[in-house]
Each structure stands twice: as structure tokens, then as C-alpha cells.
Amino acid sequence: MQSYDVAENGLRGLNATLQAQSADTNQTSWEVVNPKGSHAIAVGLDAPIDVTVRGSTGYYCAGMNKQATIRVEGSVGPGVAENMMSGTVIVEGDASQYAGATGHGGLLVIKGNASSRCGISMKGIDIVVHGNIGHMSAFMAQAGTLVVCGDAGDALGDSLYEARLFVRGSVKSLGADCIEKEMRPEHLTLLADLLERAGADAKPEEFKRYGSARQLYNFDVDNAAEY
């Protein structure tokens, strides 16, 4: 395993080193020590490597990730895995606001709680939160799946497009145009797969599904005079 000490060698060097790994690198396993809450740890990676961050991080950890598997042995600040394209990001602790924002693909797993705006404007990413999520989560979420094993805060799925939301616990309130929907067999299959990949100890049958009522983002000819 390759080891990189952020306190000793700096953040720029870390990201330059990790970003320089090619698809066929033989240095496939990395550990990052002394992150000490630094911002932008392991961002913009584009190789199938494993990176373990030994400690908590600041803003934008694992942002724009492609292919890599990044595990954080601690908590993360705002914007973890923001705009992720593919790969896997696993947070052992909690995540601050807008985890997985605008993500296009890949899997984000948060083993603790996520705070407000989790999955805001998500565009294809899958997010599994073992704990609870805060208010305004999945705001304007377009595609992908958000799975919450605990409770959701206020205004879940406000102005939702086509992202799928599954919550096991309570939902404090639903946002505009977000409604509860029936759970069909294909949803149970999807959930079972995601829960297993995220190492979450929960049964698909325990969840409720929420989605867009499709009233807000579709043009309705009866409203033409309003424009």
C-alpha cells in the first residue's frame, strides 16, 4: 500500500499524485494520513484505485470522482463526492451538507448521518445513508436513487424530477410536488441491490418510496396564460 502524509507533503501533492495514476497503474492501493479536516482531499481521481483517508476531512472530499473507491475513516465536511461521475465513496462517520450534490453516477455510502441538502440536484448518482438526512434533501433531484435507512428532515424532494427516493423511517415533511408512491417489485429489487452494496442492514420491505408528482415541471396548457 502507498501512503501519503498530507501534513508533511501538502494537499496539492496528494491530488497531483492520485490524479496521475493511470487506468493500468500497479499502485492500486493508497492511504492518506493526517488529513486534519483539509478541504478537497482526493478530488478529480480517474483511475480504478482504492484510497483510504485515515481521519476526518473538510469540504469537497472525493469531488468529481471517476472510477476510484474512496473510503473516509471519519466524518466529512460539506460537498462530499460532489459531482461524482462513477466509482464508490464510503464515509464511515457523518457527512455535512450537500453530500453527493449534482452527482452523475457511482455510489456514495454514508454510514452515519447526512445533514441538509443531501443529494441536491443529483443527476444519476446512488446515495445510501445508514442514518438520517437533514432538510431540503434531494431538492431538484433529476435522476439516481437516494436511500435513507433512518429519518428524513423537512421538505424532502422539493421540486423533484425523476430521482427515486426511499426512506425507512419518518419523513418530517415532503417538499413541493413530492409524493409517496407505491412500492413495486422492481423497486424492491433495486433497493435490495443497493442495500447490499452499501452494507446496510435493512430490508427493502421496510422502506417507503417517494417520487415526483410531475405537476411542477411539466408544462400544462391550461396555464399558458400565466407565462
Added chain:
Amino acid sequence: MCGIVGLFLKDQTLEPRLGSMLTDMLITMTDRGPDSAGIAIYGSQSAGQAKMTVQSDSPDADFATLASDLSAAVGTEVNLRANDTHAVLSMQADKVDTARQAIREMRPAMRVMSDGDAIEIYKEVGLPKDVAARFSLSSMHGSHGIGHTRMATESAVTTEGAHPFSTGGDQCLVHNGSLSNHNALRRKLMREGVRIESMNDTEVGAAYLTWKMQNGATLGEALESSLEDLDGFFTFVVGTKDGFGVVRDPIACKPAVMAETDQYVAFGSEYRALVNLPGIEDARVWEPEPATVYFWSH
């Protein structure tokens, strides 16, 4: 963007280190606020005596005979401890209001930063490390303290625009965010006779809390009602003689991280500010909930 740090000690043996821990946290938050910095520290108290922190742009001239001038004006002994552009005046507690009035007449350019039994406030324009060095913040002792690094948005980069703000005895407030109804609220509070000395939005927030408390609210109740009456973005950290509180607006987009151990409760705008605290690896670390008042007191 601004940076906030706060440290409330439960373990008295850490009190000699309060200044150095808080200074380290403050300097870490330079990226969030490089234009000014300030600190409120709750230190030594002596019975019947009050402290007043004053600031002058010409400290040599203003402070030279200040203690004796003030002593003659208010008819009590006044001691002065100068610290760069600031000075801490000690006097009989019931003379504070008279002294404030006398200072306004004798030294109109001088500013009163705070008064109270325990509070001292030091703030200036400049990089946090430079502000900390000029006041020797790291050598200060105390039971709790709050620091702020400022990136100005709502008013000019000046000493009086820097945080913390104190609008009542032993009270102080620091703020990350911006209030949007501060002009209307300032007019209302000034009509009520509340003292507001700058065009800064945060000072209005501080004055609002003071006004609520003057009208019988506890600090907790005042913070609760701020959620109704203040419009805008805020993460507030407040200090009182024996306590330390935190509240965030309901949207909560201004960051906040807290850590608690048997020895202390700490606040940082970012986790980075907390990483050098003793025992942080085993601390309970969490993000304060939106629209929720947190308070600790001795």
C-alpha cells in the same frame, strides 16, 4: 464568508491555555476571513469591580492620562492596563455607565468595546495571525472565549465593523452570514433606546438579543425569538459571563461543527479549527441542527 471559533472550558486546569488554544483555532480560520479578527475572552473577575475594554487609533496619546482623567471625572479609582490599541479599565462596577459617558466627552474618538465583570474584547483589521500577535492573545487566560475572522460583506472593513460585538454587560456575539432586515431593525431598536454604534448588520443582531434580555427574556428565549425576527443567514455564537450559546438560521447554509469532551465544548466553522484540541480524536463531534438553540453554562 467568515470564520467562527469558540471554546468553553469545563476543566479549570485548561484555563491558562484558553488563549493559546483559541488563537490556534482562530488562525486556522484565516482562509474564511482574512480582513479582520477579534476575540472576546472571559477572564479574571474581582468582586465589585467591572472591566471596560476601550480602543483607540492613537493609543499613546489617548491612554497616557486616561486613568487619572477618568478617575477625576467619575470619582473613583480607575486602573488601566494597555494592550496595543486596546486598554482594559477597571473600576467600581456601579461607575461603568458614568465612565462610558465621560469617555464619550473626554475622548470622542475612542471606542468602548465591552464592559462587564469578566469580558474583554480585542479586535482589529488585519490578518488573524497579526491581530493575535499584537494583543498577545495566546498568553490570555480565561474560562471561555469566542473568536471571529471576518470577510466583510455588509459594512466596511474597519475596527468597529470587526467582531465580536458587545451591546450589553458581559454579552458578546459573533456572526457568520448576513442579515437582510438590519436597517429596519436598527431603526426600531434605536427608537427603543438601544445603543447601536455602527452600520454593521451583526451589531444589530447583538443589540436585538440585548434588548430582548433587557425586557425579561433569558438568553435562550432571546435566541429562540431571533429565529422569528431576524431575516437572513446566520450562524451565531454568543457569550455571557458564565455561558456560551450557538444558534443557526433554519436554512443553515453557514457551516458549523461542534465537539464536546469532559474538558470542553468547542465550536468551529470548519472541523479544521478543532483538530489540535486535546482529545479531539475521542470527542463527540456533531453539526448543530438548524433553528435549534444550544447553550452551555458554568
